[in-house]
């Protein structure tokens with residue numbers, strides 16, 4: 001149902017610290033540039049060594065790329081398949097300049113491979129088809145998918161979502177206020193869970209609803225729907241992954257709740273198409289949180305733990321705690337600048353654009369303080385043709401089961417009131433249904449003692465969105481002092497570059513975010 005042809009940009013370049021041809025020791029290792037390119041039907045990688053003229057052409061269909069370390073990988077080329085095993089006659093060892101570039105290279109490599117593998121994979125219409133090489137299976141590690149669907153197969157987790165009244169109430173209101181979008185329409189519910197949104201769509205007058213759910217919850221949804229026969233007679237539950245299923249008829253409208261922590265966690269957004277969502281970001285100062293996190297690794301500072309010196313692992317433990325994004329509901333007074341936001345426009349975005357999300361950051365601090373990191377949350381627009389409704393997960397708003405997310409720097413930076421904070425939030429999707437987060441924040445200081453051009457303080461961190469630190473049980477007292485800013489999340493927002501254009505766009509006909517009529521291949 002989702003567009004099955006992956007696309008990569010026409011080309012993407014990388015600078016490699018060094019490339020060594022394993023199979024031709026006569027070629028010394030040298031710095032190189034790598035270009036991924038696509039001519040519309042095939043994807044190729046070309047590696048140009050600085051020291052030799054003839055570039056190395058890598059056929060992405062045949063090649064394999066393996067990580068040997070954070071900045072070292074090996075690429076095996078020109079495989080020959082005997083049916084029993086694949087042997088490789090050529091290989092190159094690649095040294096990257098940093099981990100971030102290594103991750104991005106692997107991501108583009110896999111994208112390029114996928115482009116080749118999925119083409120020509122037409123599935124017959126009108127039947128439910130389960131393929132062993134669906135798009136979902138290609139990009140998600142099977143152990144991750146198994147755990148994920150096991151989790152959602154349990155009623156207690158569905159109940160947790162149903163009891164988030166901000167979430168479920170917003171969906172109910174957005175559907176009922178926009179009945180005209182549903183009356184007489186064929187609807188598909190992507191990831192139906194308990195079937196609740198299918199039942200809402202039927203209440204709003206849908207002609208027929210297909211409730212697609214991959215986990216064992218499909219059985220429970222069937223039971224719930226059968227127990228509500230007046231609505232249930234217009235709902236069909238289909239157990240399967242949305243990527244694998246072909247509906248017996250074309251759907252007009254898509255409804256789904258695919259949001260994870262920081263909106264994108266779980267990578268379920270890629271399984272469907274909606275309208276506009278926004279990721280909000282703002283720097284924060286939270287000494288309590290920072291000390292709490294730093295103290296967690298104090299255990300490893302013991303020099304005599306049953307006669308054993310634990311300190312060799314202190315640094316690793318410290319970095320480990322700071323690689324966990326913090327999920328909790330925090331006081332918005334901890335924000336030190338108005339938030340900016342990044343729009344994800346699902347009427348335009350290609351699924352592959354969610355594999356790597358790169359957001360330049362710029363804020364003006366309202367106070368002089370220590371900046372401990374970046375706070376993030378999201379808003380979703382239910383863009384109905386009758387009523388538009390926002391679901392917000394902002395700090396200070398009624399709490400949802402998504403809470404907010406904070407990336408904490410292990411090295412805070414200092415800012416003065418009015419000082420500019422710049423940086424970058426770079427999210428790279430991984431095959432465990434989540435993202436690696438790279439955050440950099442910088443502040444430039446001038447004044448007495450500063451050299452010409454100012455002093456640049458920069459702090460970076462790498463986090464795994466899959467491994468958050470849930471901190472909701474910690475009530476915090478944040479007394480409001482006189483010099484503390486009272487920033488509301490409704491304060492002026494700084495817009496991403498392309499926002500003006502996005503905000504002027506009219507919602508597409510029949511669309512009601514997160515409901516969209518643009519079913520591809522449905």
Ligand SMILES: C[S@@+](CC[C@H](N)C(=O)[O-])C[C@H]1O[C@@H](n2cnc3c(N)ncnc32)[C@H](O)[C@@H]1O
Pocket residue numbers: 136148149152153161162190191192193194195196197212213214215217240241242243256257258259268271
């Ligand atoms: C966040 S829950 C929402 C459940 C329900 N729609 C609701 O609003 O209460 C997402 C559901 O989508 C299912 N899901 C996730 N990815 C899927 C996929 N690719 N195909 C089918 N179901 C999927 C999960 O098993 C889970 O039950």
